[in-house]
Amino acid sequence: MLRYIALRGALALAVAFTVSLAAFLLLNVAGDPAQAIAGEDATPEVIEAIRARYGLDQPLTVRYFEWLGGVLQGDFGESYYWHKPVAELVVDRADETIALALSALSVTILIALPLGALAALNPNSWIDRFALGVAVSAQAVPNFWLGLIMIILFGVMMPIFPVSGDSTWKHFVLPAFVLGASSVPAVMRLTRTGLIEVMGADYIRTARSKGFRGWPLLRRHAMRNALLPVISVLAVQLGQKFGGSVITESIFAINGLGRLALESILGMDIPTVQMLIFVFAIVFVAMNLLADILNAALDPRIRIG
Amino acid sequence: MSLLDIQNLDVTLALPNGPLKAVRDVTLTLEPGESLGIVGESGSGKSMTALALMRLLPRSATCEAKALRFDGQELRDLSDPAFARQIPGPRIGMIFQEPMTSLNPVYTIGRQMTEATVARGLLSEAEARRKAIDLLDRVGIPDPEGRMSQFPHQMSGGQRQRVMIAMTLMLDPELLIADEPTTALDVTVQAQILDLLDDLRRERGMGLILISHDLAVVAERTDRVAVMYLGEMVEQGTAQDVLYRPQHDYTKALLAAIPRLDGPARVPAQVAAAPEVEKVISATNLCREFHSRKGLFGPKKTVRALDDVSLELRRGETLAVIGESGSGKSTLARILLGLDLPDAGDVRMLGRPVLDLPGAERASLVQPVFQDPYTSLNPRRRLSEIIARPLVLRGEGDSASRLAAVKDAMEKVRLPDRLIHAYPSQLSGGQRQRVAIARALITEPEALICDEPTSALDVSVQAQILELLDDLRAKMGLTCLIITHDMAVVHETADRVAVMYQGRVVEEGSARDVLGNPSNDYTARLLAAAPRFGATQEMEAVQ
Numbered sequence: 132m133l134r135y136i137a138l139r140g141a142l143a144l145a146v147a148f149t150v151s152l153a154a155f156l157l158l159n160v161a162g163d164p165a166q167a168i169a170g171e172d173a174t175p176e177v178i179e180a181i182r183a184r185y186g187l188d189q190p191l192t193v194r195y196f197e198w199l200g201g202v203l204q205g206d207f208g209e210s211y212y213w214h215k216p217v218a219e220l221v222v223d224r225a226d227e228t229i230a231l232a233l234s235a236l237s238v239t240i241l242i243a244l245p246l247g248a249l250a251a252l253n254p255n256s257w258i259d260r261f262a263l264g265v266a267v268s269a270q271a272v273p274n275f276w277l278g279l280i281m282i283i284l285f286g287v288m289m290p291i292f293p294v295s296g297d298s299t300w301k302h303f304v305l306p307a308f309v310l311g312a313s314s315v316p317a318v319m320r321l322t323r324t325g326l327i328e329v330m331g332a333d334y335i336r337t338a339r340s341k342g343f344r345g346w347p348l349l350r351r352h353a354m355r356n357a358l359l360p361v362i363s364v365l366a367v368q369l370g371q372k373f374g375g376s377v378i379t380e381s382i383f384a385i386n387g388l389g390r391l392a393l394e395s396i397l398g399m400d401i402p403t404v405q406m407l408i409f410v411f412a413i414v415f416v417a418m419n420l421l422a423d424i425l426n427a428a429l430d431p432r433i434r435i436g
Numbered sequence: 437m438s439l440l441d442i443q444n445l446d447v448t449l450a451l452p453n454g455p456l457k458a459v460r461d462v463t464l465t466l467e468p469g470e471s472l473g474i475v476g477e478s479g480s481g482k483s484m485t486a487l488a489l490m491r492l493l494p495r496s497a498t499c500e501a502k503a504l505r506f507d508g509q510e511l512r513d514l515s516d517p518a519f520a521r522q523i524p525g526p527r528i529g530m531i532f533q534e535p536m537t538s539l540n541p542v543y544t545i546g547r548q549m550t551e552a553t554v555a556r557g558l559l560s561e562a563e564a565r566r567k568a569i570d571l572l573d574r575v576g577i578p579d580p581e582g583r584m585s586q587f588p589h590q591m592s593g594g595q596r597q598r599v600m601i602a603m604t605l606m607l608d609p610e611l612l613i614a615d616e617p618t619t620a621l622d623v624t625v626q627a628q629i630l631d632l633l634d635d636l637r638r639e640r641g642m643g644l645i646l647i648s649h650d651l652a653v654v655a656e657r658t659d660r661v662a663v664m665y666l667g668e669m670v671e672q673g674t675a676q677d678v679l680y681r682p683q684h685d686y687t688k689a690l691l692a693a694i695p696r697l698d699g700p701a702r703v704p705a706q707v708a709a710a711p712e713v714e715k716v717i718s719a720t721n722l723c724r725e726f727h728s729r730k731g732l733f734g735p736k737k738t739v740r741a742l743d744d745v746s747l748e749l750r751r752g753e754t755l756a757v758i759g760e761s762g763s764g765k766s767t768l769a770r771i772l773l774g775l776d777l778p779d780a781g782d783v784r785m786l787g788r789p790v791l792d793l794p795g796a797e798r799a800s801l802v803q804p805v806f807q808d809p810y811t812s813l814n815p816r817r818r819l820s821e822i823i824a825r826p827l828v829l830r831g832e833g834d835s836a837s838r839l840a841a842v843k844d845a846m847e848k849v850r851l852p853d854r855l856i857h858a859y860p861s862q863l864s865g866g867q868r869q870r871v872a873i874a875r876a877l878i879t880e881p882e883a884l885i886c887d888e889p890t891s892a893l894d895v896s897v898q899a900q901i902l903e904l905l906d907d908l909r910a911k912m913g914l915t916c917l918i919i920t921h922d923m924a925v926v927h928e929t930a931d932r933v934a935v936m937y938q939g940r941v942v943e944e945g946s947a948r949d950v951l952g953n954p955s956n957d958y959t960a961r962l963l964a965a966a967p968r969f970g971a972t973q974e975m976e977a978v979q
Contacts, residue, residue, distance in 0.1 A: 333537040337600070339492055340532075341552040341607070342525035344516070351551065355542050430542055431587040 136420070143416035148199070150412040151405055155195050158401050167399030168211050185211060198405060207409075208402035212395065217406045220391065227297050227387035231310065231380065232372035234303050238311025239318055239368060244361070246315075247322025248349075251357075254327060262323065266316040274375065278309045278382040295384040306383040310375055314368040321364055325357040332356070359430055366422030370415035439611060439643045440466040440489075443503035447484045447667075450496045458484045458497070460667040468610070471637055471644040473654030473675065475690070476664035477894035478865075482647045485664075486613045490524050491516070507610065525552055529609035533616035535597035539588035545572075546584030549603050556607075564606070571602040575632055594625035601632065611643040612636075618653070622760040622921060627965040630657055649894060651690055652924075655679045663687045693899035695924035697951065697966055715787070716883045716915045717772055717802065718748040722781035724767055741767040742778065743939040749883060754909055754916040756926040756947070758962070759936035765919045768936070769887050772917070774798050786882065796830045803876035807888035809868030813860040819846075820856050823875045830879070845874040848912075849904060866897035873904070883915040890925065902929050923966040927951055935959045 158164075165182040166173070173181075182188045186197070201208055207217040242265075250262040285305060286294035292304045329335065330353055338352040376389030384390075388407060395403035427433045447459035459481040466472050474482045488499040489511075504511045506527060511519065524530070532538045540548060549572075550564035559567060565584070572580035575598040588596055597617060604612060614633060618626035634657055637644045648654045654661055654675070661678040663671040663686065670684040682688045724742040741764045749755050749772075759765050770776040772783060774790050783790040785801045793801070803826070806812040813822055823845055824838045833841065843853065849870040860868055869889060876884055886905070890898035906929055908914045918929060926933055926947060933950040935943040935958065943956040954960045 333532060333534050334540040336492060337532065337538045337603075338540070340490055340524050340530040341603075342520050342523075342556070343552070344520040347555065351555075352540055352543075356540070359542075431544075432541055432589050 139420045143413055146416050147409050147412040151409045154408040155405060158404060159191060162399060164399040164401055207406040210400050210403045212398045212400040217402045220403060221406055224386060224388050224391050227385050228373060228376050228389060231303060231306055231376055231385060231387060232369060234307035235310035235372050236369050238307050239314040243315045243318035244322055247319040248326055251323045251326035262319060266319050269312050270316040274309060274313055274378050275382060277312060278379060281305045281309055297385040306379045306385060310372055310379045318361060318364055321361050325360050326353060329353045329357040355429055359426055362425050363422045366418040370418040373411050373414050437508050438465045439468045439507055441503055441505040443501060445488060445501040447488050447497055447499045458667055462669045464662055466643050468643055469641040471658040473658035473661040474645060474647045474664060475651050475654050475661060477649055477896060480664040481667040482664045483615050486615055486647060490528060490530055491519055525607045527609055528611045529604035529607060531600050531604055531614045531617050533619050535593045535600055535620060538600055539596055541588055544585050544587055545599055549606055553606050568606060571605050575602045594621050597621060597629055613645045615647045624961060624965045651694055690896060693896040695928040697924050697927050714751040715748045716751050717785055719772060719783045720746045720781055722771060722778045724778050740939045745941050747934060749915055749917055751915050752913045753931045754918060754929055756930035756933045757919045757936060758926055758933060760921060763936040764939040765936050766887055769885050769919055773802060773804050773885055799826060800879045801881055802883045802885060803879060803881040805872050805876050805884055805886040805889050808892045809865055809872055813868055813871060815860055818857050818859060819871055822871060823878055826879045841878055845878045848877060849874045865893050866900060869893060869901050885917045887919045923963055
């Protein structure tokens with residue numbers, strides 16, 4: 132088991148480095164960082180000086196391996212834009228994004244699981260069709276549009292929640308809803324199919340023949356089996372929340388990693404972008420690993436390691 | 437007072453193309469401690485009757501009855517929650533056909549055994565645990581205490597069915613309904629489970645309803661037998677009466693269709709008469725091992741599926757390979773077909789090593805017929821395409837000649853012409869198996885290898901398929917290897933028998949010798965475990 136986790140951990144790092152290499156190449160193809168840092172009106176001499184200062188005159192491979200060497204020693208470099216160590220910048224901003232991602236996931240769970248379960252227990256009823264409607268709309272509506280609508284509804288027409296900033300929990304309500312809504316369709320439909328399948332299983336018939344009906348039947352016999360696939364998807368969705376924070380944080384002016392990512396991309400702040408991508412990749416792989424471990428803990432047929 | 441009194445039960449299924457009466461006007465009674473067998477083929481409504489009694493019918497089904505009394509209490513008067521509290525479990529227990537899937541895979545045996553009694557407040561956790569261990573011991577599970585913390589996937593099918601029985605007994609039901617409790621199990625295990633049910637019934641004075649498609653099984657074990665056909669109860673009486681003095685035509689047909697060990701022997705193929713016997717397939721010293729690991733890094737486990745197996749299939753004969761599941765029969769079939777390679781030993785077809793034969797040529801020598809006609813035919817292809825497929829793969833003929841060949845093959849297996857453009861889903865199980873045989877015959881192979889060709893089919897259909905295979909052998913001189921676990925099938929179809937046990941051929945010889953006078957222990961056990969019933973009236977009349 133431990134060996135398996137170690138193996139997967141190493142794999143996660145490998146994935147993160149691969150992703151960072153790809154990001155590094157794309158960023159350098161996209162434009163000239165020195166030009167971006169210097170600004171549009173800069174003279175060629177200024178650009179040249181900046182290039183020399185940040186080592187941008189070196190060949191790409193050299194620069195990548197310098198960055199890699201630094202990372203292996205825990206040094207992610209210094210931000211071109213903020214003139215601070217990138218690691219410090221990222222750690223500073225991480226808690227807002229973690230809070231947003233977790234609350235968004237809670238929103239997903241609170242909406243998707245009960246709705247999916249109700250739909251499964253009453254297939255083809257009005258509640259099933261309602262749940263399908265929710266899923267289709269949530270799937271069809273883009274995040275940024277839903278964010279703007281929420282701002283108009285609950286910030287302008289009925290000013291219940293603040294729409295900008297991150298100082299109180301109230302600031303997180305709308306963004307968490309917007310970010311959480313995007314995962315509702317997948318999670319809800321999976322809960323529904325999983326539960327329908329489980330409720331038709333032979334062992335549920337066995338439990339019914341022992342006199343279990345209704346809620347005890349659901350809780351004691353169906354729930355765990357039905358949730359196994361849902362857990363894997365929830366883990367992936369949590370990873371996506373970190374990526375999805377870029378748009379949501381920008382709309383609601385939350386000073387988290389997503390917004391940092393946007394700012395550093397616009398400013399061609401390559402060291403910051405590099406570290407963010409690296410961190411997001413690790414989060415993503417770690418979530419998948421967590422899902423595998425949870426699945427193995429809940430399902431005795433799966434043995435890992 | 438009767439323990440169970442069902443009067444005029446109707447069950448209606450709401451299907452997309454109109455309501456279907458799955459059970460029609462069924463009336464039956466059961467005294468305390470009595471055993472009743474309900475027999476019929478799939479779709480005859482026997483399971484529906486039991487499910488209606490337990491209120492376990494599918495959503496789309498509705499049931500009506502004049503009376504549905506258990507121990508004097510009218511069950512129709514109970515609300516759903518009251519019914520669930522009183523009846524299923526403590527009063528009526530039920531065992532199902534599918535032991536592999538009837539236990540919850542994510543909970544331990546112990547938890548599943550004890551939960552119902554504890555949830556009802558009948559026993560404390562510790563008492564329930566003691567009782568569960570006692571019962572597991574009673575049903576013949578070794579090391580019951582250790583088993584309590586195991587999960588269903590760590591047990592075999594037979595063990596799971598025992599756990600299922602013990603679990604039902606936890607609540608001491610007055611009536612036990614066993615719905616095809618042994619259909620999914622090997623013969624030797626089947627006999628043990630049925631003996632166990634019988635003992636438990638006597639011990640506890642429990643009523644028993646045994647539902648089965650197998651008349652021989654039911655007749656041996658029950659006091660009274662009810663025969664169901666197309667949702668109706670066509671005959672009911674003592675086991676003796678129904679077996680030996682059947683009144684209804686369907687019962688008579690059902691009795692005649694059962695392959696029987698004690699029926700008249702078939703006329704063996706004239707193989708021995710020919711001076712030089714041609715070997716269509718010969719296999720020598722085949723070995724095949726499978727390796728599995730527990731997890732990615734666990735210790736390696738080796739299973740010897742085939743251990744030094746030699747076998748030959750002579751022209752025009754039918755050879756039966758018999759054995760329990762896991763004895764290596766299917767591995768042998770795959771190797772003989774060239775679908776798998778042996779680790780050691782070699783297979784020759786008409787004297788040529790199978791490895792030297794290109795796929796198309798091999799396919800013209802030997803063709804398979806698989807066990808499950810419901811899954812081995814492509815559901816998106818028409819019969820004409822399915823049957824012609826081997827010809828297309830070999831690039832033989834044009835579409836007109838292929839169509840003619842398909843029609844010819846369909847005629848051989850007695851499939852009506854009008855089905856040529858039908859899809860498999862429009863056919864019955866027996867018809868599908870005929871399609872599989874037609875597909876195998878279209879390349880005019882030397883030999884057919886049939887892996888449990890009838891075990892997914894009803895008895896009456898099984899009889900037709902076996903008869904068809906025998907006919908084809910007689911008419912076309914077809915050579916046939918039949919793999920089966922059913923001794924009676926061997927008796928009805930085979931010239932020679934090879935008995936497999938744990939990867940070895942433990943006995944081989946003419947069907948008459950092996951069945952009449954087995955020299956091996958295991959063969960004798962298999963024979964003793966096969967259900968049989970004495971001479972019937974017609975046979976007596978013949979004599």
